[in-house]
Amino acid sequence: MASTFLRDCSTSSTVRLLHLQCRTNSLLPLHGLAPLSLPRTLGFSRTPISLRALCVASASPSPPPSATAEASLSGEGCATVIDGKAVAKKIREEVSAEVARMKEAIGVVPGLAVILVGDRTESATYVRNKKKACGHVGINSFEVHLPADSTEEEVLNSISGFNTDPNVHGILVQLPLPPHMNEQNVLNAVSIEKDVDGFHPLNIGRLAMRNREPLFVPCTPKGCIELLHRYRVDIKGKRAVVIGRSNIVGMPAALLLQREDATVSIVHSRTSNPEEITRQADIIIAAVGQANMVRANWIKPGAVVIDVGINRVEDEESPRGYKLVGDVCYEEACKVASAITPVPGGVGPMTIAMLLSNTLASAKRIHNFH
Numbered sequence: 387m388a389s390t391f392l393r394d395c396s397t398s399s400t401v402r403l404l405h406l407q408c409r410t411n412s413l414l415p416l417h418g419l420a421p422l423s424l425p426r427t428l429g430f431s432r433t434p435i436s437l438r439a440l441c442v443a444s445a446s447p448s449p450p451p452s453a454t455a456e457a458s459l460s461g462e463g464c465a466t467v468i469d470g471k472a473v474a475k476k477i478r479e480e481v482s483a484e485v486a487r488m489k490e491a492i493g494v495v496p497g498l499a500v501i502l503v504g505d506r507t508e509s510a511t512y513v514r515n516k517k518k519a520c521g522h523v524g525i526n527s528f529e530v531h532l533p534a535d536s537t538e539e540e541v542l543n544s545i546s547g548f549n550t551d552p553n554v555h556g557i558l559v560q561l562p563l564p565p566h567m568n569e570q571n572v573l574n575a576v577s578i579e580k581d582v583d584g585f586h587p588l589n590i591g592r593l594a595m596r597n598r599e600p601l602f603v604p605c606t607p608k609g610c611i612e613l614l615h616r617y618r619v620d621i622k623g624k625r626a627v628v629i630g631r632s633n634i635v636g637m638p639a640a641l642l643l644q645r646e647d648a649t650v651s652i653v654h655s656r657t658s659n660p661e662e663i664t665r666q667a668d669i670i671i672a673a674v675g676q677a678n679m680v681r682a683n684w685i686k687p688g689a690v691v692i693d694v695g696i697n698r699v700e701d702e703e704s705p706r707g708y709k710l711v712g713d714v715c716y717e718e719a720c721k722v723a724s725a726i727t728p729v730p731g732g733v734g735p736m737t738i739a740m741l742l743s744n745t746l747a748s749a750k751r752i753h754n755f756h
């Protein structure tokens with residue numbers, strides 16, 4: 387997680403003068419799609435929804451716009467907020483129901499094993515949250531916590547034990563590993579049938595090949611695509627730009643978008659004119675780990691923006707002394723994009739929801755349960 391001292395990414399006077407907040411779940415049919423029906427559990431209407439974004443003025447010197455003001459897809463007004471927290475909750479409910487059905491039918495409870503090496507606070511928090519989420523949906527969790535100075539062999543031994551444990555259907559090694567370990571050796575050791583993080587080179591290789599299916603897809607990029615699907619964003623034939631090329635997010639996100647028939651470009655640290663390329667995209671996935679890097683002038687009006695970044699920014703008003711911001715300057719982007727994920731509460735919660743879903747899928751596959 388990047389730690390910077392940015393306070394405010396807005397420099398444009400438009401942003402300061404017309405400060406609009408966007409309400410979550412004001413769903414727009416995006417990219418010219420027909421109006422939608424979506425589950426009430428997410429707070430969406432089942433009746434056809436016209437182009438509508440509910441905006442409330444927070445600090446505008448001009449009269450506040452009407453609460454039912456029509457917003458255009460050209461990006462005027464404010465974007466639909468893609469509510470990852472609500473979608474993740476819905477997915478956890480779906481997983482929970484399936485876990486109960488499986489237990490009832492064949493007496494099998496899915497199990498997830500997590501290996502944590504070292505004492506990074508953030509990693510420990512993520513692992514705790516993963517175990518808690520497992521508990522909530524009825525998945526058994528197992529944890530091995532090794533000290534930071536453990537040998538690679540000790541990690542490999544733990545993996546090997548879980549590979550052969552019939553109560554374990556999913557195995558993950560929390561990343562990053564301490565620097566003295568070879569991440570590749572460790573990830574290669576996870577059985578591909580239990581590789582619920584989807585980081586094994588065979589699973590990634592299959593993801594990259596046409597007419598081949600990976601057993602698992604990495605959780606964060608899978609969560610991004612799931613958000614696009616659940617918000618009925620058209621991907622086929624669209625131009626997509628992924629910013630960042632990490633093994634965990636950027637690269638698999640680009641492969642997934644390509645499998646959905648998008649035309650995909652990857653923007654990275656050596657790309658010249660990244661804003662020019664990004665500005666052509668209908669869909670942007672930003673996964674670069676740099677606070678507020680993507681500004682309004684990087685975004686085509688009406689584009690859909692998925693922000694994967696989770697960056698700490700100093701904030702004296704917060705009790706923690708910092709706040710979390712994405713890779714995208716939210717207050718600028720939400721005035722240009724047609725839909726956008728917030729940070730926090732966007733992609734982050736989807737990562738753990740997808741992990742639960744992958745673990746359930748693994749148990750079902752291993753026990754041939756449909």
Ligand SMILES: Nc1nc2c(c(=O)[nH]1)N[C@@H](CN(C=O)c1ccc(C(=O)N[C@@H](CCC(=O)O)C(=O)O)cc1)CN2
Nearest residue numbers: 512558559560561562583605696730731732734735737
């Ligand atoms: N083995 C893995 N290691 C790591 C992964 C992974 O998928 N597998 N991803 C990240 C960390 N991560 C899960 O492990 C993760 C990151 C963020 C969130 C999340 O819910 N974020 C919240 C904000 C949380 C906060 O307040 O700090 C949000 O964005 O709303 C969940 C999981 C690296 N390592």
